[in-house]
Amino acid sequence: xNRVTDIDTLLDEVVTLPSLPSTVIQITNxxxxxxxxxxxxxxxxxxxxxxxxxxxxxxxxxxxxLPNKITSVDHALSMLGMKVxxxxxxxxxxxxxxxxxxxALLKHNVACGMAMQYLMDxxxxxxxxxxxxxxxxxxxxxxxxxxxxxAQHLSEQIGKVxxxxxxxxxxxxxxxxxxxxxxxxxVGARLAExxxxxxxxxxxxxxxHDLNECTESGHVMSAAIxxxxxxxxxxxxxxxxxxxxxxxxxxxxxxxxxxxSDVADVIQKVADSTDAINDLVxx
Ligand SMILES: [Fe+2]
Ligand SMILES: [Fe+2]
Numbered sequence: 001x002n003r004v005t006d007i008d009t010l011l012d013e014v015v016t017l018p019s020l021p022s023t024v025i026q027i028t029n030x031x032x033x034x035x036x037x038x039x040x041x042x043x044x045x046x047x048x049x050x051x052x053x054x055x056x057x058x059x060x061x062x063x064x065x066l067p068n069k070i071t072s073v074d075h076a077l078s079m080l081g082m083k084v085x086x087x088x089x090x091x092x093x094x095x096x097x098x099x100x101x102x103x104a105l106l107k108h109n110v111a112c113g114m115a116m117q118y119l120m121d122x123x124x125x126x127x128x129x130x131x132x133x134x135x136x137x138x139x140x141x142x143x144x145x146x147x148x149x150x151a152q153h154l155s156e157q158i159g160k161v162x163x164x165x166x167x168x169x170x171x172x173x174x175x176x177x178x179x180x181x182x183x184x185x186x187v188g189a190r191l192a193e194x195x196x197x198x199x200x201x202x203x204x205x206x207x208x209h210d211l212n213e214c215t216e217s218g219h220v221m222s223a224a225i226x227x228x229x230x231x232x233x234x235x236x237x238x239x240x241x242x243x244x245x246x247x248x249x250x251x252x253x254x255x256x257x258x259x260x261s262d263v264a265d266v267i268q269k270v271a272d273s274t275d276a277i278n279d280l281v282x283x
Contacts, residue, residue: 001157004181007190015153015187020195023048024093031086038077045073045089054092055085057283062276063114087138094141095283102151103281104241105144110280111238113140114273115229118266124258129221132200139201140233143208143226145191146184147240154180162241172244173209185209211251224255232263236270238277 004010011017026044030036046052052073059070059080070076077085098106116136119125127133150158157179164175176183189206200219207214207223208230214223231248239245253259 001154003179007182007186010180010182010187011190015149017149017187017191017194018097021048021051021093021097023051024090027086027089031082038074038082041082041085042073042077045085050096051089051093054096054283055089058088058092058095058280061279061283063280065276083134087135091138091141092283094138094145095280098145098148102148102241104239105147105151106281107277108233108238108240109141109144109148110277111140111236111270111273112143112229112233113137114277115232115236115266115270116140116226118269119225119229119232119263122266124262124266125225125256130225132198132222135198135201139204139222139226140229142188142192142197142201143205143230144184144188144240145205146186146188149187149191150176150180150184162244165244171209171247172240183209185213211249211255220255224252227252228256228263232267232270235263235267238270 001014004013023044027041030041030044045055055073055076056070058064059066059076066079070079073085076088080088114137116139120127120130120133120136130136132139160179161172161175164170164178165172168175170178173183173185185206185208189202192202192205199216200222203214203216203219204222204226207219208226211220211223211227214220227248231246231252233239234244234246
């Protein structure tokens with residue numbers, strides 16, 4: 001494949017983006033519909049055995065650390081409520097869609113989901129500045145979804161991107177521009193847009209390496225938080241591929257209002273979450 005000029009050419013000629021499983025669309029609609037009941041939602045989840053199974057595995061994984069095993073979708077709904085279960089179903093289906101054979105990449109995304117969650121749990125952030133706290137894990141899980149798409153479709157080019165990064169003072173994103181012509185942030189944001197995810201999530205994926213890429217100024221804070229969660233993930237020992245590091249522009253720290261020394265505890269928490277991370281990767 002030759003370098004392309006823009007994302008539309010890439011999507012027309014080389015890369016096909018996966019669609020969101022119909023079960024997830026159906027469940028999201030049900031959760032948003034005030035007339036639907038828990039029983040309707042349980043029925044929709046149970047109607048897709050693969051998603052139902054993954055949902056139960058996820059609920060019972062070390063990440064949720066629930067005291068008792070949850071054995072049915074009804075049980076999960078009554079324990080956790082519709083909104084939480086909707087996020088779990090979404091997460092389970094993302095795992096289903098994004099199996100890419102790149103263990104490090106999947107671990108990086110899962111660990112970043114945890115970094116986001118731990119940042120939300122910490123006292124560092126003024127919570128009023130990030131409205132999507134209950135979706136923090138999903139933000140992290142999806143931030144590098146573009147890299148997973150590239151790994152699935154452009155493995156040869158990604159090898160060249162890694163080479164360029166190791167030999168020259170290129171960042172990963174600059175090397176993607178040079179070799180592919182489009183960045184993983186652009187592709188990830190387009191996927192989130194196609195899946196009709198929230199505008200904040202789309203902008204957060206677009207801007208997680210460069211806040212100028214945020215399509216609206218109201219989303220700069222969540223993109224900055226995402227960039228910091230990404231940085232934490234690398235520092236905790238979960239790079240997307242071996243030997244790759246990430247540098248973070250000062251503007252990210254200035255935007256969130258704390259600095260590197262403040263996140264030492266969060267880095268340690270992610271580093272200590274190996275069991276939960278492995279559990280999710282092997283879902
Ligand atoms: Fe990234
Ligand atoms: Fe990342």
